[in-house]
Amino acid sequence: MRTATINRNTAETRIAVTIDLDGTGHYDVKTGVGFFDHMLEQLSRHSLIDLHVRTEGDLHIDQHHTVEDTGIAIGEAVAKALGDKRGIRRYGDALSPMDETLTRVALDISGRPWLVWGVEFSQKRLGEMDTELFKHWFHSFAQAAGITLHIDLLHGENNHHIAESAFKGLARALRTAVEIDERKADAIPSTKGIL
Incomplete structure (x- = not known):
């Protein structure tokens, strides 16, 4: 079972995350930030990773700690569920069209976290969410999960x-990167023998 539960409690947030990498895309997400919930639901549905998130953050200040710490907790859960990463495909990429928008995402579950962010927004907020926090979420997630992550907006006008x-x-x-490669299910996908 490639599952994990992370409880992250700080003076700023209290977070509980449970994931199942081999799920069906079932989600139950409550962070207190509606648009952020919507994005995490998309993440679960289209990755087929089951995701349960409960975040209580200091939203009376702003959304920064809520978004950042949720990214860290989800990333830690992914890393924990992957274990030694034996048998995974490791790499994944996608072209993601949505009407006039096209985004390219490529990643490597390398153990060497990095984010290359080529996305810009023309609005400061979507719903009640500050758009500058999207980059911060992806950075926090990639760092905690140990993923090299490249995201580039190729076309797009509508911020949503x-x-x-x-x-x-x-x-x-x-979804592609965490899948087990049946041809090498018993091997670490690296010439180093470790990821």
Whole structure:
């Protein structure tokens, strides 16, 4: 069973995350930030990773800690569920179209976290969510999961579509990368023998 539960409690947030990498895309997400919930639901649905998230954050200040710490907790859960990464495909990529928007996502479950972010928004907020927090979420997730992650907006005007395309692209790339490769199910996918 490639599952994990992470409880992250700080002076700023209290978070419980449970994931199942071999799920069906079932989600139950409550962070207190509606648009963020919508994006995490897209991540689960299109990756087929079951995702249960409960976040209580200091939203009376702003959304920063809620979004950042949720990214860390989900990333830690992915890393924990992957274990030694034996048998995974490791790499994944996706072109994610949504109407006028097209986003390219490529990732490597390398153990060397990095984010290359080529996405811009023309609005400061979507719903009640600050758009500058999207980059911060992807960075926090990639760092905690140990993933090299490249996200580039190729076309796009509608800010909702841009955000959703990035999350759906991550979902589809992640789905491929965490899948077990039947041809090498017993091997670590690296010439080093460790990831």
